[in-house]
Amino acid sequence: MANFVSRRQFTVEWSQCDPAGIVFNARFFEFFDWGTWLLFEAALGVRPPDLAGAFGIVGLPLVDAGARFLAPARFGDVVELTSQVSEFRRSSFDVEHRLMIRGELTVEGRETRVWAVRDPANPAQIKAQPIPADVIARFRET
Amino acid sequence: MANFVSRRQFTVEWSQCDPAGIVFNARFFEFFDWGTWLLFEAALGVRPPDLAGAFGIVGLPLVDAGARFLAPARFGDVVELTSQVSEFRRSSFDVEHRLMIRGELTVEGRETRVWAVRDPANPAQIKAQPIPADVIARFRET
Amino acid sequence: MANFVSRRQFTVEWSQCDPAGIVFNARFFEFFDWGTWLLFEAALGVRPPDLAGAFGIVGLPLVDAGARFLAPARFGDVVELTSQVSEFRRSSFDVEHRLMIRGELTVEGRETRVWAVRDPANPAQIKAQPIPADVIARFRET
Amino acid sequence: MANFVSRRQFTVEWSQCDPAGIVFNARFFEFFDWGTWLLFEAALGVRPPDLAGAFGIVGLPLVDAGARFLAPARFGDVVELTSQVSEFRRSSFDVEHRLMIRGELTVEGRETRVWAVRDPANPAQIKAQPIPADVIARFRET
Numbered sequence: 177m178a179n180f181v182s183r184r185q186f187t188v189e190w191s192q193c194d195p196a197g198i199v200f201n202a203r204f205f206e207f208f209d210w211g212t213w214l215l216f217e218a219a220l221g222v223r224p225p226d227l228a229g230a231f232g233i234v235g236l237p238l239v240d241a242g243a244r245f246l247a248p249a250r251f252g253d254v255v256e257l258t259s260q261v262s263e264f265r266r267s268s269f270d271v272e273h274r275l276m277i278r279g280e281l282t283v284e285g286r287e288t289r290v291w292a293v294r295d296p297a298n299p300a301q302i303k304a305q306p307i308p309a310d311v312i313a314r315f316r317e318t
Numbered sequence: 319m320a321n322f323v324s325r326r327q328f329t330v331e332w333s334q335c336d337p338a339g340i341v342f343n344a345r346f347f348e349f350f351d352w353g354t355w356l357l358f359e360a361a362l363g364v365r366p367p368d369l370a371g372a373f374g375i376v377g378l379p380l381v382d383a384g385a386r387f388l389a390p391a392r393f394g395d396v397v398e399l400t401s402q403v404s405e406f407r408r409s410s411f412d413v414e415h416r417l418m419i420r421g422e423l424t425v426e427g428r429e430t431r432v433w434a435v436r437d438p439a440n441p442a443q444i445k446a447q448p449i450p451a452d453v454i455a456r457f458r459e460t
Numbered sequence: 461m462a463n464f465v466s467r468r469q470f471t472v473e474w475s476q477c478d479p480a481g482i483v484f485n486a487r488f489f490e491f492f493d494w495g496t497w498l499l500f501e502a503a504l505g506v507r508p509p510d511l512a513g514a515f516g517i518v519g520l521p522l523v524d525a526g527a528r529f530l531a532p533a534r535f536g537d538v539v540e541l542t543s544q545v546s547e548f549r550r551s552s553f554d555v556e557h558r559l560m561i562r563g564e565l566t567v568e569g570r571e572t573r574v575w576a577v578r579d580p581a582n583p584a585q586i587k588a589q590p591i592p593a594d595v596i597a598r599f600r601e602t
Numbered sequence: 603m604a605n606f607v608s609r610r611q612f613t614v615e616w617s618q619c620d621p622a623g624i625v626f627n628a629r630f631f632e633f634f635d636w637g638t639w640l641l642f643e644a645a646l647g648v649r650p651p652d653l654a655g656a657f658g659i660v661g662l663p664l665v666d667a668g669a670r671f672l673a674p675a676r677f678g679d680v681v682e683l684t685s686q687v688s689e690f691r692r693s694s695f696d697v698e699h700r701l702m703i704r705g706e707l708t709v710e711g712r713e714t715r716v717w718a719v720r721d722p723a724n725p726a727q728i729k730a731q732p733i734p735a736d737v738i739a740r741f742r743e744t
Contacts, residue, residue, distance in 0.1 A: 190497060190508065191490045194332060195339040195393060201664050202333065202631035206475045209627065213474060224474065225536035238627050242668030251337060252509035332639060332650065333632045343493065343522050347486035348617045355616060366616065367678035380485050384526030394651035478616060479623040479677060486617065535621060 179315045181260045182215040188253045198248035205241060208273045208285045211259030212236070215271065219315045231311070233293050234302050239268070240288035247282045249275065255282070264312045267291050267304035321457045323402045324357040330395045340390035347383060350415045350427045353401030354378070357413065361457045373453070375435055376444050381410070382430035389424045391417065397424070406454045409433050409446035463599045465544045466499040472537045482532035489525060492557045492569040495543030496520070499555065503599045515595070517577050518586050523552070524572035531566045533559065539566070548596045551575050551588035605741045607686045608641040614679045624674035631667060634699045634711045637685030638662070641697065645741045657737070659719055660728050665694070666714035673708045675701065681708070690738045693717050693730035 194200040213224040222230045249255060256276040263270045273285035291311075295301040336342040355366040364372045391397060398418040405412045415427035433453075437443040478484040497508040506514045533539060540560040547554045557569035575595075579585040620626040639650040648656045675681060682702040689696045699711035717737075721727040 189490075189494055190336060191342055191344065191493050193337045195335045195337060196661060196663075197337040200333055200632075201635065201667060202628045205628035205631055206473075206626075209475050210473055223536050225534065235622060237622075237674075238671055240668070240670050241627060242666070244666050245664055248663075250509065252507050331632075331636055333635050338519060338521075342490075343525060344486040344489035347489050348484075348615075351485065351617050352615055365678050367676065377480060379480075379532075380529055382526070382528050383485060384524070386524050387522055390521075392651065394649050474620060475626055475628065477621045479619045479621060481621040484617055 178317050179261045180215070180219045180317050181258050182211065182218040184211065184214055184257045184259075186255055186257070188249050188251055188255060190251055193251045196248075198250055201243070201245065204243055204245075204249075204275070204283050204285060207255075207257055207275065208241070208243075208259070208271070208287055211257050211273045212271050212287060212289070215259040215261070220311065221314075231308070233291060233305070235292060236289040237292050237302065238287055238289050241286065243283055243285040245283055247277070247280060249277055249282055253277045261315050262286070264307060264315070267306050269307065320459055321403045322357070322361045322459050323400050324353065324360040326353065326356055326399045326401075328397055328399070330391050330393055330397060332393055335393045338390075340392055343385070343387065346385055346387075346391075346417070346425050346427060349397075349399055349417065350383065350385075350401075350413070350429055353399050353415045354413050354429060354431070357401040357403070362453065363456075373450070375433060375447070377434060378431040379434050379444065380429055380431050383428065385425055385427040387425055389419070389422060391419055391424050395419045403457050404428070406449060406457070409448050411449065462601055463545045464499070464503045464601050465542050466495065466502040468495065468498055468541045468543075470539055470541070472533050472535055472539060474535055477535045480532075482534055485527070485529065488527055488529075488533075488559070488567050488569060491539075491541055491559065492525065492527075492543075492555070492571055495541050495557045496555050496571060496573070499543040499545070504595065505598075515592070517575060517589070519576060520573040521576050521586065522571055522573050525570065527567055527569040529567050531561070531564060533561055533566050537561045545599050546570070548591060548599070551590050553591065604743055605687045606641070606645045606743050607684050608637065608644040610637065610640055610683045610685075612681055612683070614675050614677055614681060616677055619677050622674075624676055627669070627671065630669055630671075630701070630709050630711060633681075633683055633701065634667070634669075634685070634697070634713055637683050637699045638697050638713060638715070641685040641687070646737065647740075657734070659717060659731070661718060662715040663718050663728065664713055664715050667712065669709055669711040671709055673703070673706060675703055675708055679703045687741050688712070690733060690741070693732050695733065 192199050192203045258274045262272045268290045271287045275283040290304045291307045292302045293305045295303045334341050334345045400416045404414045410432045413429045417425040432446045433449040434444045435447045437445045476483050476487045542558045546556045552574045555571045559567040574588045575591040576586045577589045579587045618625050618629045684700045686698050688698045694716045697713045701709040716730045717733040718728045719731045721729045
């Protein structure tokens with residue numbers, strides 16, 4: 177039973193490219209962030225700015241990220257970004273992002289994020305919290 | 319009697335350049351923001367993250383900005399950024415930024431910012447407040 | 461007879477916002493750049509990466525830019541960006557950008573750009589060139 | 603025999619932080635890029651914009667990148683960035699980046715890059731090339 181997949185299409189902008197004429201690598205991590213917010217919006221039906229309030233969390237802080245760059249993405253290329261939770265654990269989860277251009281896999285990304293709440297013992301700190309079962313359930317494709 | 323001038327030197331990074339091999343225009347407005355924080359730190363002796371707390375403001379929101387691009391700034395160029403308040407008004411002020419490369423004026427920028435506090439009648443809103451005279455005084459070069 | 465207007469709708473991303481929770485000012489100049497490319501694509505029927513080749517130019521270098529920030533743009537806000545050439549001169553032109561959020565004008569921007577070719581006398585330099593009449597004509601709304 | 607380590611100190615800017623008040627994750631990959639250019643400049647004695655010309659390469663394209671985020675980096679924090687080649691292979695190499703704040707490891711990054719030349723058979727393509735032995739030798743600390 178696969179998890180829900182969000183999809184977004186966009187075109188590579190001049191502002192995202194470097195002197196080699198291709199998307200600067202850090203921009204892909206920005207795209208992954210777009211993908212994760214969209215995925216949670218699509219799965220949970222909550223607008224991104226309302227996510228924290230709706231679930232009593234401070235956010236979904238990133239603890240690990242990575243990418244494989246298989247081919248360059250150029251100015252004007254049309255990108256299909258798909259994002260999917262590949263694994264839910266007790267209080268953290270992995271998101272996989274795939275960027276396709278003209279049907280070819282161009283960049284693969286992954287993020288590990290935490291379901292984080294304010295620490296009641298020390299409100300200046302955050303701490304991981306178990307992900308509610310009904311949140312996880314809403315990511316299951318039906 | 320001129321106002322205090324802050325100075326910062328930095329080198330143009332690959333990540334700041336576009337496919338034309340020159341600094342992408344939006345990056346200059348990021349540099350201007352760096353300049354304004356540095357200027358206030360230098361004039362007031364307060365670290366940027368402590369500025370709001372030290373003066374009971376919510377920040378220095380930008381209401382107008384502009385730039386003239388006289389020559390390109392290229393990867394590896396050494397930039398001298400100078401920033402200066404050109405005019406204090408009752409509750410707003412103008413900052414002028416100049417970027418020099420190899421002694422030539424490359425970009426001129428200006429920002430208009432507001433001395434802003436949380437509105438006591440509606441804490442979700444901010445409102446302009448007169449700039450304290452002793453703040454203005456500390457920008458005068460002696 | 462007004463000039464052609466391009467329109468783009470997008471949602472403010474987390475990655476575009478600063479610690480005040482609003483779009484960081486430099487990002488608006490990135491949005492203006494998106495708007496200008498889109499405007500030229502819509503008016504001239506040429507994909508952005510093909511623009512230089514199709515017209516024998518090196519690009520549309522920016523010589524002046526500015527913005528008025530009338531209200532904050534927040535994470536999740538839906539932005540309507542309209543872009544329009546407000547004036548064509550012999551070899552330069554002005555583009556006006558307007559960002560509307562919930563029907564309210566939020567940011568106004570302007571760019572002055574040059575129709576630029578490689579200098580035949582010195583290919584390392586660029587120089588302004590008269591904008592072809594048929595280019596200007598295609599921006600007239602019919 | 604360890605490889606050469608480059609060091610750079612900088613302060614976290616407002617423009618690099620997100621609504622959580624901490625450096626937005628993609629910015630760290632921009633910092634890693636800064637680190638790699640600096641490392642090659644320091645080891646090889648060649649200014650970054652001259653690197654490609656000096657060695658007949660098109661650049662050092664990134665094929666893989668990753669980061670572990672151990673603690674947040676906040677506005678105003680002073681960052682010590684160290685960068686080091688952890689392994690040279692025939693035509694690719696790994697760079698390790700470490701960001702320390704107040705003596706604590708905050709973010710660990712890694713990049714895999716390729717020593718790339720223009721493909722003589724197809725100049726629109728690039729291909730990996732063996733890294734010259736004297737390049738590798740200059741990274742050895744003496």
